Amino acid sequence: MIKKKIKNFYESLLFEKAVGFSVVFLIYKFLFPIQESPVSIIINEFLAIHILYFWMKYLPGKITVSRKTIPKIYQNIFFQTLLLLFLSLIFLNFIPNSKFYDAGFLREVGLLFISSIFLVLIIYIYAGFTKLFFYKQKPNAVSYFRVMVIFTLIIGVMNAFDPFVNSAAETGEGFFNILSLGYLIGWKNDFENIFQIALIIILVVNAFRVSWIAILNKKQKKTLAGLSFILAIVFIVLVVMFFENNKITKTAYLFSPTVFITSVTVLLYGAVYSTVVFFTAVFHIPTAEEADRATAEYSSLLEFGRMMSRIWDFEDLAVTILKLSQKISNADSVWLAIKKDDFELYTLGVGENNAASFTRKFLKKNKVNTAVVVRGISLSRDNQFKETLISPIKIKGKHTGYLFSAFKNSEETDEDLMRTISGLMDYVALAIENSELAKKSIENERMEKELELAREIQMKIIPDKLPAVKGIKVEARFIPAFEVGGDYYDFFNLGGKKIFVIADVSGKGMEASYIMAEMKGVLETLSAVSRDLKEMIIKANEIFVKRLSRKHFITAVFGEIDNETGIVKYFRLGQNFPLLLQKNGAEYIQSAGLGLGITASDKFLKNLEEVTVNLSENKRIIFYTDGVPEAKNDKDEEFGYDKLSQIADATAEKSMDEVMEQIITEISLYSQKKMQSDDITILMFEKKQTEK
Amino acid sequence: MEGFNAKIREADGVVILSLGGTLDAHTTGELEKVFEELISQGKYKIVVDFAELNYISSAGLGVFMAYVETMRENGGDIKFAALKENVFNVFDLLGFPVLYEFFDSVEKAADRFGEK
Numbered sequence: 001m002i003k004k005k006i007k008n009f010y011e012s013l014l015f016e017k018a019v020g021f022s023v024v025f026l027i028y029k030f031l032f033p034i035q036e037s038p039v040s041i042i043i044n045e046f047l048a049i050h051i052l053y054f055w056m057k058y059l060p061g062k063i064t065v066s067r068k069t070i071p072k073i074y075q076n077i078f079f080q081t082l083l084l085l086f087l088s089l090i091f092l093n094f095i096p097n098s099k100f101y102d103a104g105f106l107r108e109v110g111l112l113f114i115s116s117i118f119l120v121l122i123i124y125i126y127a128g129f130t131k132l133f134f135y136k137q138k139p140n141a142v143s144y145f146r147v148m149v150i151f152t153l154i155i156g157v158m159n160a161f162d163p164f165v166n167s168a169a170e171t172g173e174g175f176f177n178i179l180s181l182g183y184l185i186g187w188k189n190d191f192e193n194i195f196q197i198a199l200i201i202i203l204v205v206n207a208f209r210v211s212w213i214a215i216l217n218k219k220q221k222k223t224l225a226g227l228s229f230i231l232a233i234v235f236i237v238l239v240v241m242f243f244e245n246n247k248i249t250k251t252a253y254l255f256s257p258t259v260f261i262t263s264v265t266v267l268l269y270g271a272v273y274s275t276v277v278f279f280t281a282v283f284h285i286p287t288a289e290e291a292d293r294a295t296a297e298y299s300s301l302l303e304f305g306r307m308m309s310r311i312w313d314f315e316d317l318a319v320t321i322l323k324l325s326q327k328i329s330n331a332d333s334v335w336l337a338i339k340k341d342d343f344e345l346y347t348l349g350v351g352e353n354n355a356a357s358f359t360r361k362f363l364k365k366n367k368v369n370t371a372v373v374v375r376g377i378s379l380s381r382d383n384q385f386k387e388t389l390i391s392p393i394k395i396k397g398k399h400t401g402y403l404f405s406a407f408k409n410s411e412e413t414d415e416d417l418m419r420t421i422s423g424l425m426d427y428v429a430l431a432i433e434n435s436e437l438a439k440k441s442i443e444n445e446r447m448e449k450e451l452e453l454a455r456e457i458q459m460k461i462i463p464d465k466l467p468a469v470k471g472i473k474v475e476a477r478f479i480p481a482f483e484v485g486g487d488y489y490d491f492f493n494l495g496g497k498k499i500f501v502i503a504d505v506s507g508k509g510m511e512a513s514y515i516m517a518e519m520k521g522v523l524e525t526l527s528a529v530s531r532d533l534k535e536m537i538i539k540a541n542e543i544f545v546k547r548l549s550r551k552h553f554i555t556a557v558f559g560e561i562d563n564e565t566g567i568v569k570y571f572r573l574g575q576n577f578p579l580l581l582q583k584n585g586a587e588y589i590q591s592a593g594l595g596l597g598i599t600a601s602d603k604f605l606k607n608l609e610e611v612t613v614n615l616s617e618n619k620r621i622i623f624y625t626d627g628v629p630e631a632k633n634d635k636d637e638e639f640g641y642d643k644l645s646q647i648a649d650a651t652a653e654k655s656m657d658e659v660m661e662q663i664i665t666e667i668s669l670y671s672q673k674k675m676q677s678d679d680i681t682i683l684m685f686e687k688k689q690t691e692k
Numbered sequence: 693m694e695g696f697n698a699k700i701r702e703a704d705g706v707v708i709l710s711l712g713g714t715l716d717a718h719t720t721g722e723l724e725k726v727f728e729e730l731i732s733q734g735k736y737k738i739v740v741d742f743a744e745l746n747y748i749s750s751a752g753l754g755v756f757m758a759y760v761e762t763m764r765e766n767g768g769d770i771k772f773a774a775l776k777e778n779v780f781n782v783f784d785l786l787g788f789p790v791l792y793e794f795f796d797s798v799e800k801a802a803d804r805f806g807e808k
Contacts, residue, residue: 504750506753506754507751507754508751549758550757550758552754553757553786555785555786574786574787575785576785592790593787594787594791595786598757598786598791599791603790603791607787607790636747
């Protein structure tokens with residue numbers, strides 16, 4: 001009963017109590033500026049600890065932490081700390097010592113005022129750190145954090161009651177010299193020593209809670225690296241200031257030893273934490289594994305595809321779906337509701353029983369035909385969700401499944417996420433249909449579904465429109481084979497230049513489409529972090545040698561367009577020789593170059609040959625995949641290279657659109673009696689005629 | 693449609709693997725089986741005779757990539773001999789001659805094993 005009351009006291013009306021205790025403390029301080037008797041020390045520290053407690057509990061609750069606000073939280077810590085440093089320097093240098101030691105009413109008011117401002121800043125900084133500390137941490141983080149707080153309090157209270165401290169505080173000399181050394185090396189008794197060492201250890205351990213850095217994008221990480229570097233230095237300067245015998249430490253000690261020790265701990269934590277943040281941010285910037293959502297999405301698709309062809313059991317499939325969508329959305333809990341007789345639930349991060357009754361009720365009451373965000377859902381005491389994204393899954397034309405992604409924090413769902421999850425749900429729908437077919441063991445239909453999925457992935461990966469490049473005309477055609485052949489083309493930006501890639505991954509069907517999905521993810525990331533095209537190619541090769549099985553490889557051309565000069569630079573990596581239409585006829589340009597993913601040895605680098613073509617001096621350049629020359633007629637003869645160059649010659653004066661039509665028509669005619677067995681991709685560039 | 697066939701003979705501790713017909717996505721499985729069988733018998737020195745092979749697709753190339761390293765790790769190799777021009781061009785385009793050894797006759801390829 002009493003226990004409950006006490007608990008209630010410390011958990012309700014936080015703001016009112018924080019203000020209340022602060023006011024009482026100020027009045028008390030006016031009446032008894034210096035504490036001499038044990039009783040007055042007890043009252044002083046009792047009030048001080050309560051002020052700390054209520055403000056420190058109240059304030060973090062006011063800060064919302066989400067993907068969007070995290071950089072801001074760190075910025076705020078930065079500015080508050082700078083302000084603290086600024087005020088400390090003013091206090092140290094601009095208040096004359098004579099006034100400081102001249103006891104009297106004015107001095108007490110002044111010191112109290114300064115202490116309060118310092119305290120407010122320290123509490124704000126603390127609140128920011130708490131939020132960062134707890135972002136996406138497991139429940140055990142709470143106990144780690146509590147240990148840190150308890151140790152701080154113990155050391156603070158020990159300081160408050162040390163008779164030596166008190167006599168020194170009274171005379172204002174002697175003890176501070178010892179304190180400065182004593183805090184670290186332990187100057188009182190072994191008992192306190194142990195707590196100090198333990199506090200420092202736990203403080204360092206706790207400083208490694210930096211999982212929030214992973215969600216930042218590259219630019220934010222760069223800013224963070226800068227801020228944390230400065231911040232680490234500022235915190236160290238502040239810590240040193242707070243260790244020395246000066247006006248600040250004396251003032252703080254007079255105010256309350258517990259508050260002083262707490263402040264030092266916060267500053268010390270800030271110094272260690274900022275250092276950790278700095279190194280984490282720096283090491284995160286240039287890696288190819290950067291946790292870009294785009295990469296996560298594509299590699300998830302890849303994983304998904306792999307699972308799909310193996311999973312027959314619906315429950316396994318559900319688990320896969322849940323894990324992947326959680327990986328993409330970062331949701332705290334996800335669950336899947338599939339309509340059978342009633343809604344059947346599959347859950348991750350939340351109990352099935354907890355989610356079931358809400359979900360069934362909700363879905364019976366509401367029709368969810370497009371993705372919606374529902375705010376404020378309470379499933380149980382531990383499962384309070386501020387935002388829940390509900391994405392419908394259309395199976396066989398009907399909405400019979402729903403994915404719930406629930407977030408404990410607000411502002412986690414945005415348009416991007418909704419689109420990404422909806423995209424994933426299209427595949428999930430196919431996967432569910434697929435597994436249902438499997439159950440009925442209709443092998444043919446399953447194969448067809450699998451192909452359909454492979455084709456959908458391919459179509460999603462290939463850009464749906466051509467990029468606008470100033471001064472250069474771009475034309476592309478892609479004709480998929482019935483069985484996905486693994487062709488892929490794409491455009492990226494790298495250091496202000498337009499990069500184009502035309503590739504053919506070995507393998508067919510699902511297998512090929514996973515590799516393509518992976519390739520797009522890898523290239524998207526690499527184009528953001530590479531210095532130039534060559535570096536991008538070398539890194540891509542290293543990744544593919546590792547990622548692809550021995551029998552798989554990728555042939556490609558990677559090129560770069562300079563729209564001002566009309567110069568195209570490219571590297572041919574095992575793909576067919578490009579066809580250059582010069583003023584006096586078409587010619588295949590031969591160059592060295594190994595395919596991607598074959599070898600990581602220096603042979604790859606040695607054979608990397610850059611070819612430069614000036615479009616101002618030539619008519620156009622044609623890149624294509626092996627589906628063009630290897631198209632077969634009914635006698636199994638190949639279309640060949642000569643026919644292609646003849647068409648290019650004959651159509652020299654036509655528009656690229658017409659050239660494309662001509663090539664494709666001729667290939668279709670040639671292989672009309674044969675099913676197209678490989679994808680066909682053609683990419684063309686020419687310089688725009690400057691209008692006069 | 694033309695089929696695919698593979699014949700094995702041995703000379704001085706070197707396996708001569710003669711291929712014929714078409715090697716594409718549909719026939720690679722047969723060739724994989726042959727290589728698996730050779731590895732299980734501890735035979736790693738292999739000369740592939742391409743004289744009768746009329747066509748190879750990229751899936752066909754993959755088979756050689758998959759097994760060359762295994763042979764090399766065990767002190768052997770796969771050497772490529774007597775390729776028709778169109779077949780060689782497929783290997784050449786991908787840069788295979790940089791990584792693996794090509795010969796115009798089976799004898800020269802087999803002798804190469806003896807040199808080391």
